[in-house]
Amino acid sequence: MELGFGAAYEAFRAEVRTFIAAHWPPADGNVKDPAAIRAFRDACTAQGYYARAVPRRYGGSEQPADIVKAEIIREEIRRADAPAEVRDGGITLLIPTLLEWGTEAQRQRFISPTLKGDYRWAQGFSEPGAGSDLASLRTRAVLVDDHWVINGQKIWSSYAHRAHYMFALVRTEPEAPKHEGISYLLIDLRQPGVTIRPLRQMTDQSEFCEVFFDDARTPADWIVGGRGQGWRITRTTLKHERGSLSGLSWTDSMLRGLIRLAREMRRDGQPAIDHPTIRAELAAIEAQSMALTYSTYRAISMTVHGQEPGLFSTMAKIASTDLAQRIAKLARDLLADDLLVMDGPQRKWIDRFMISLSMSIAGGTSNIQRNIIAERGLGLPREQRAGEA
Amino acid sequence: MNFLLSDEQVMVTDTLRSLLRDACDPRQVHDIIDRHDGFDAELWQRLVDLGVPGLMLPAEMGGAGLEMIDLALVAELLGEFAAPVPFLGHVLCGLGIRLCGTPDQQARWLPALVSGSILGTVALGEGEECWLPDEWQVTAGDRLSGGKRLVPNAMAADLMLVGTRQGLALVEKGNWTARRREGVDRTRSLEDVTFHEASVALLDRVPEGVTRLIDAAAILLAADAFGGASRCVALATDYAKLREQFGQPIGSFQGLKHQLANMALSVEPGRGLYWYAAHTWDALPGKAGHAAAQAKAHLCDAYLQAARDMVEAFGGIGFTWEHDAHIYLKRAMFDWAWLGSPVRHRLRAAQLAGW
Numbered sequence: 001m002e003l004g005f006g007a008a009y010e011a012f013r014a015e016v017r018t019f020i021a022a023h024w025p026p027a028d029g030n031v032k033d034p035a036a037i038r039a040f041r042d043a044c045t046a047q048g049y050y051a052r053a054v055p056r057r058y059g060g061s062e063q064p065a066d067i068v069k070a071e072i073i074r075e076e077i078r079r080a081d082a083p084a085e086v087r088d089g090g091i092t093l094l095i096p097t098l099l100e101w102g103t104e105a106q107r108q109r110f111i112s113p114t115l116k117g118d119y120r121w122a123q124g125f126s127e128p129g130a131g132s133d134l135a136s137l138r139t140r141a142v143l144v145d146d147h148w149v150i151n152g153q154k155i156w157s158s159y160a161h162r163a164h165y166m167f168a169l170v171r172t173e174p175e176a177p178k179h180e181g182i183s184y185l186l187i188d189l190r191q192p193g194v195t196i197r198p199l200r201q202m203t204d205q206s207e208f209c210e211v212f213f214d215d216a217r218t219p220a221d222w223i224v225g226g227r228g229q230g231w232r233i234t235r236t237t238l239k240h241e242r243g244s245l246s247g248l249s250w251t252d253s254m255l256r257g258l259i260r261l262a263r264e265m266r267r268d269g270q271p272a273i274d275h276p277t278i279r280a281e282l283a284a285i286e287a288q289s290m291a292l293t294y295s296t297y298r299a300i301s302m303t304v305h306g307q308e309p310g311l312f313s314t315m316a317k318i319a320s321t322d323l324a325q326r327i328a329k330l331a332r333d334l335l336a337d338d339l340l341v342m343d344g345p346q347r348k349w350i351d352r353f354m355i356s357l358s359m360s361i362a363g364g365t366s367n368i369q370r371n372i373i374a375e376r377g378l379g380l381p382r383e384q385r386a387g388e389a
Numbered sequence: 390m391n392f393l394l395s396d397e398q399v400m401v402t403d404t405l406r407s408l409l410r411d412a413c414d415p416r417q418v419h420d421i422i423d424r425h426d427g428f429d430a431e432l433w434q435r436l437v438d439l440g441v442p443g444l445m446l447p448a449e450m451g452g453a454g455l456e457m458i459d460l461a462l463v464a465e466l467l468g469e470f471a472a473p474v475p476f477l478g479h480v481l482c483g484l485g486i487r488l489c490g491t492p493d494q495q496a497r498w499l500p501a502l503v504s505g506s507i508l509g510t511v512a513l514g515e516g517e518e519c520w521l522p523d524e525w526q527v528t529a530g531d532r533l534s535g536g537k538r539l540v541p542n543a544m545a546a547d548l549m550l551v552g553t554r555q556g557l558a559l560v561e562k563g564n565w566t567a568r569r570r571e572g573v574d575r576t577r578s579l580e581d582v583t584f585h586e587a588s589v590a591l592l593d594r595v596p597e598g599v600t601r602l603i604d605a606a607a608i609l610l611a612a613d614a615f616g617g618a619s620r621c622v623a624l625a626t627d628y629a630k631l632r633e634q635f636g637q638p639i640g641s642f643q644g645l646k647h648q649l650a651n652m653a654l655s656v657e658p659g660r661g662l663y664w665y666a667a668h669t670w671d672a673l674p675g676k677a678g679h680a681a682a683q684a685k686a687h688l689c690d691a692y693l694q695a696a697r698d699m700v701e702a703f704g705g706i707g708f709t710w711e712h713d714a715h716i717y718l719k720r721a722m723f724d725w726a727w728l729g730s731p732v733r734h735r736l737r738a739a740q741l742a743g744w
Contacts (some may be wrong), residue, residue: 283742284690291662298661312657
């Protein structure tokens with residue numbers, strides 16, 4: 001058992017650290033300069049740190065899969081507070097899909113500008129009537145000459161109002177069974193037939209949008225995979241979303257923030273962190289975070305050695321969600337009076353308190369995650385769902 | 390990073406698992422708890438023959454010279470099978486002598502503990518949740534007087550390692566009187582002991598050795614808790630696949646599915662935490678106190694909750710004496726309370742984290 005990374009990996013870590021130190025922060029110290037951020041990310045790609053899974057001919061750095069190296073890169077970037085690899089839907093979901101299912105023309109056309117951030121993507125999966133039961137979606141596309149004509153509505157599409165394109169699931173084979181009538185289309189959002197309406201969230205900010213298609217058009221060859229293959233394609237794509245390890249670093253930084261908050265806030269005339277109830281709950285949260293961290297390390301080690309991590313791999317998402325919500329609850333206890341006002345010093349914790357709720361919804365609700373743990377992890381009988389054989 | 394068991398570790402756990410499947414069948418555990426007069430001597434002998442008591446002790450004492458992670462894996466399996474054996478007290482006695490004993494004391498006692506020719510135990514508690522070295526009031530000089538409480542297998546033990554204000558002290562059989570307690574967990578009996586001017590041998594005064602012994606105890610309890618809690622999840626899940634109501638297995642109902650998923654979710658990630666705690670004991674001693682306290686608190690809480698949830702999943706049959714559920718529930722209560730409750734260990738962890 002070895003918790004360190006071993007000599008070869010530590011040498012790699014030193015190399016990454018040296019590289020980052022030479023490139024960040026920028027010479028003029030302006031860490032907010034978009035051009036500098038972009039230049040840093042390009043340098044990281046050229047060095048083989050970013051876009052590792054993407055072939056060079058599409059603008060990636062084409063490195064052999066090595067999740068330990070990937071983790072070391074993430075850790076060092078975080079330590080240096082340098083610009084992290086862009087992890088939006090285009091990069092985490094679309095590019096792997098194009099690499100697996102796309103045509104050569106699609107890869108040439110879309111991957112490189114997406115990596116550079118020139119093309120931003122929105123995901124078009126959910127609909128008002130199709131949430132957890134995604135396959136019941138009704139937005140339809142009909143092939144008219146050399147274009148698909150699209151009508152319908154998507155919802156919960158994050159940052160669609162700033163995106164250039166959408167990767168969407170639409171029904172192209174209305175006569176086929178539910179799961180076999182869906183295709184995966186790429187759609188230009190900046191056209192007359194598309195209306196995008198940002199939804200105002202409970203945080204009073206707008207991230208996700210409604211997107212309406214009213215005879216919107218997309219070229220016939222902007223379909224990924226064949227007609228009716230959209231569902232199969234998406235099953236592989238969503239696996240990328242749920243399997244990501246990035247949740248760990250997020251909960252870790254939340255926990256560190258929570259400890260700082262407990263030191264800042266006061267309770268009974270003393271720092272809240274000295275209060276036994278607060279202290280014990282903070283320690284309990286830390287233990288839960290440690291359990292998640294080291295079980296993830298175990299899962300990584302198993303994957304590297306070609307073993308199947310089993311039960312734990314079905315629970316990584318909900319485990320992060322539960323931890324984030326427990327952190328949010330203790331933050332709520334710490335805020336006390338500050339929970340009442342949006343103009344107080346702890347505004348960001350009020351946002352986090354609310355945002356933690358969205359984690360149990362986005363990317364597969366926690367109740368759906370529990371079904372996955374029960375059925376795939378524990379082997380309990382599958383529920384019979386309408387429309388399934 | 391290679392946070393995995395070695396091939397040898399997998400082999401040892403496989404061997405032990407098949408031994409326990411054979412020699413620690415639930416019916417045998419029920420026999421022991423119904424007789425309520427001690428541990429399963431035959432099973433203990435088989436564990437001794439396998440080398441369990443000497444796993445972490447040096448080769449020159451007859452041991453295997455392995456690490457805390459190896460011993461913790463054994464504890465996990467014993468927890469999984471609710472093994473009624475005097476493992477905890479015996480291995481902690483040997484480990485304490487290893488950590489703090491003089492060369493003479495080690496040479497005198499360790500080979501006998503390894504071979505199982507004597508049974509050892511540890512006396513840590515003093516009542517009112519005083520378990521830890523800075524709380525010990527019993528004083529050892531030339532002689533030892535006073536009391537210790539909730540000592541595992543004190544009546545059967547030949548050698549007792551006693552926590553005192555002067556550090557760890559060894560007392561031999563015949564120098565204490567033991568009062569049998571009506572233990573909740575009948576797989577691990579507990580006695581209160583009294584010393585009257587007892588003949589005693591102090592170990593070297595090595596405070597960090599005493600601390601490491603306490604950390605080891607916490608880690609072994611956490612590992613036992615993980616094994617037991619995993620078994621609770623497995624038992625409840627298996628039952629949900631078999632038991633039918635409304636014409637279908639109850640495990641197909643979403644309400645129960647989610648209960649079982651939540652159980653698994655509160656238990657399974659704990660494996661990484663107890664592995665980590667054991668690994669720090671072996672490789673990162675500066676972090677071991679904190680990690681061991683966190684593991685004890687987290688895993689023992691999770692075990693007790695999982696055992697309660699299991700009873701609920703079984704329904705009425707789970708509340709009966711002949712069912713296995715109460716064996717695990719009571720074992721979980723032992724793990725939870727022995728050496729101090731989760732909250733106490735969390736407050737210790739907070740202090741060790743520098744909060």
